[in-house]
Structure formats: structure tokens, C-alpha cells
Amino acid sequence: MEALVFHGARQLAVEDVPAPQPGPGEVLIRVHACGICGSDLSGYVGHSPRRNAHIPLIMGHEFSGHVVEVGKQVRRTAHDSLAPGDRVVVQPLIACGVCPACRAGQTNICPNMAVLGIERAGGFADLVCAPADRVFKLPVQVSDLDATMTETLAVQAHVFRTMTPPLLRTVVVLGAGPQGLLAAQLARLAGASTVIVTDLVARRLEMARGLGATHTLHSGEEDVVEQVKALTGGWGAEFVVDTAGAPVTRQQGVAALAPGGTLVLIGLGKGETTLNFLPIVNRELHIRGSYAYTDDDFQRAVELIASGQVRVRDMIHLAPLSEGARFFERLVTQPEDLVKVVLQPG
Numbered sequence: 001m002e003a004l005v006f007h008g009a010r011q012l013a014v015e016d017v018p019a020p021q022p023g024p025g026e027v028l029i030r031v032h033a034c035g036i037c038g039s040d041l042s043g044y045v046g047h048s049p050r051r052n053a054h055i056p057l058i059m060g061h062e063f064s065g066h067v068v069e070v071g072k073q074v075r076r077t078a079h080d081s082l083a084p085g086d087r088v089v090v091q092p093l094i095a096c097g098v099c100p101a102c103r104a105g106q107t108n109i110c111p112n113m114a115v116l117g118i119e120r121a122g123g124f125a126d127l128v129c130a131p132a133d134r135v136f137k138l139p140v141q142v143s144d145l146d147a148t149m150t151e152t153l154a155v156q157a158h159v160f161r162t163m164t165p166p167l168l169r170t171v172v173v174l175g176a177g178p179q180g181l182l183a184a185q186l187a188r189l190a191g192a193s194t195v196i197v198t199d200l201v202a203r204r205l206e207m208a209r210g211l212g213a214t215h216t217l218h219s220g221e222e223d224v225v226e227q228v229k230a231l232t233g234g235w236g237a238e239f240v241v242d243t244a245g246a247p248v249t250r251q252q253g254v255a256a257l258a259p260g261g262t263l264v265l266i267g268l269g270k271g272e273t274t275l276n277f278l279p280i281v282n283r284e285l286h287i288r289g290s291y292a293y294t295d296d297d298f299q300r301a302v303e304l305i306a307s308g309q310v311r312v313r314d315m316i317h318l319a320p321l322s323e324g325a326r327f328f329e330r331l332v333t334q335p336e337d338l339v340k341v342v343l344q345p346g
């Protein structure tokens with residue numbers, strides 16, 4: 001089969017590799033398409049020790065496809081069996097199931113987690129194997145292409161299901177990449193009447209307005225904190241989602257909060273950030289990390305796409321897997337108007 005194989009920093013090539021065989025409890029899937037995640041990009045430039053430790057690696061954890069073969073000892077319920085031909089999307093996190101986090105249902109923070117496309121072969125290939133319990137069947141309302149956005153949306157489903165107060169007022173979303181554009185949509189669904197999205201790219205802000213942002217701020221040209229205060233009568237935002245993970249957005253996030261407000265961090269940017277902690281104390285601010293999703297969040301993401309409550313199609317740029325290396329390079333050097341690139345084998 002053909003696969004996009006990662007060999008080290010900026011070394012990515014389409015190669016002919018042996019097709020995988022489903023082991024016990026696994027399912028063999030023909031990939032329809034697989035999205036490029038921001039974390040794949042940091043892997044591509046060599047900044048992901050976990051990926052580097054598994055070279056040569058087929059990356060990709062945002063994929064849909066259909067079942068080709070069901071391995072031995074696959075146990076599903078009578079109502080939810082898997083058979084060749086089933087259209088599916090894969091939740092790529094393989095949690096250990098026995099650590100205290102897993103026992104508490106917080107599989108997203110399992111320290112023993114393995115991920116398809118990081119520790120195991122992923123979806124930038126014709127075929128991929130996945131444990132059967134990681135495979136979610138797609139309802140007819142969700143197209144194969146839209147389904148590739150399930151994983152990205154699940155991250156925001158986790159944020160909005162677990163981190164927000166009910167019935168939001170004002171939400172600020174820092175960064176209008178795929179995560180930010182989805183966060184803006186969920187903010188509206190969560191009741192926010194004011195949704196302010198920031199970015200450095202005008203085209204992305206335009207998309208944000210089309211997807212439910214009530215206001216957008218060009219963070220290179222406007223003072224984000226000042227403008228948030230101006231738009232909220234000096235009060236600030238009760239909920240801020242930082243999808244960028246840069247020191248400057250973290251600082252903006254804290255400064256833009258209303259008293260008692262919450263900043264949720266999902267951007268994976270490394271390094272240290274200097275913060276003034278006094279307002280965190282005397283305004284009772286909350287700063288929380290949010291990582292990945294549980295199976296429940298993932299299922300909710302499928303349902304949000306199926307119901308049409310969240311729109312994903314407009315942010316997808318579909319490209320052939322054979323051009324994968326070119327698109328990885330372009331996304332790290334000059335993404336311009338690309339928001340989410342999804343690679344299609346064959």
C-alpha cells in the first residue's frame with residue numbers, strides 16, 4: 001500500500017509499504033481521508049519527541065474510512081457490531097484503562113496513552129489498523145470528508161462540555177485556526193451572545209464571522225485586551241479559549257477575563273510565559289488546561305456534525321496524499337488561506 005512516511009525533521013515521503021494485518025481485537029480500515037493536525041506539523045519539523053521515537057512513522061490521527069476486515073476476538077454489542085463496508089471514524093487515543101485517570105473516566109489524561117499516528121501507524125496511508133473499541137460508526141448525515149473533522153471538534157467538545165459555566169455570555173477565542181473556528185461555533189451553541197475571535201490572518205477572521213463570531217479582532221493591528229474591554233462595557237470576557245498557545249495569547253487571555261472568569265488553554269505551544277498573578281488572586285480568575293477528549297466527547301462531536309449544529313466543510317482543503325510532503329511544508333512556512341488540510345489516498 002502507499003503511505004506518507006515520516007523519517008525525521010522535514011523528511012516525509014510517499015512510499016510503498018506492506019499493508020497492515022488486523023491483530024486480535026483490531027479492525028482493518030481503508031482510509032477515506034486524514035487531516036493534518038497542528039501537532040503533526042510540530043512533529044514534521046522535529047519537535048515531537050514521541051513521534052521521533054517511532055521513526056519511520058506513518059502519522060495522522062484525524063481520519064475516516066470504511067471497514068475492510070474485522071479481526072479475531074472483536075467484541076462489540078449486538079446493536080453495534082462492525083462489518084466490512086461500515087463507514088467509520090476512529091478515536092485515535094488508546095488509553096490504558098487501568099490507571100487512576102482511566103478508572104475515573106478521564107481517559108484523555110491517561111499517562112500511559114498510545115495514539116494512532118504517534119506511537120502506532122496512523123491514517124496517512126491506504127490502510128490502517130485500529131482497536132475495534134476505538135472505531136465509531138458514522139451516521140448517514142455525516143459525509144466521509146466531514147468525518148475527518150470529528151477529532152478536531154472533539155477537542156472543543158471537551159472544552160465546552162467540561163470547562164464552561166452553563167449559558168455563557170461573552171467568549172473570546174484566541175486564534176482562528178480549525179480549533180478556534182470550532183470553538184466560536186460551540187460558544188454560540190453554549191449561549192454566548194458575544195463571541196470575539198482574534199487572529200493575525202484576515203481571511204481566517206472572515207471565516208470566523210461566517211461561522212458565528214459576532215466580532216473579530218486583527219491581533220497584529222488592534223489591542224486585543226483593550227478591544228475586548230470596549231466590547232463588554234469594561235467588564236471583560238467570562239470565558240476565553242486560547243487555541244494558539246503563545247506567551248502573548250496566554251497573557252491576553254488572562255488580561256481579557258472578567259472577574260471570576262476562566263481561561264482555558266488548549267494551544268500546545270511550549271516554553272515559559274510570564275504572567276501577572278495578582279489579578280488571578282484578587283479577581284478570582286481560573287486558568288485551566290484542556291487536553292484531547294473522552295469517548296463521550298468524541299461521540300458528541302459526531303452528533304454535532306450530523307445535526308448540522310457545527311459546520312466543518314468550509315475549513316477543509318482536500319489534497320491528494322501524494323502531495324502530502326508539499327502541504328506539510330507549506331503549512332509550516334506559508335499557510336496563507338489554508339485552514340485545515342485533509343489528505344486523501346489513492
Ligand SMILES: [Zn+2]
Pocket residue numbers: 037038039061062151
Ligand atoms: Zn490532532
Ligand SMILES: [Zn+2]
Pocket residue numbers: 095096097098099100101102103110111112113
Ligand atoms: Zn490510563
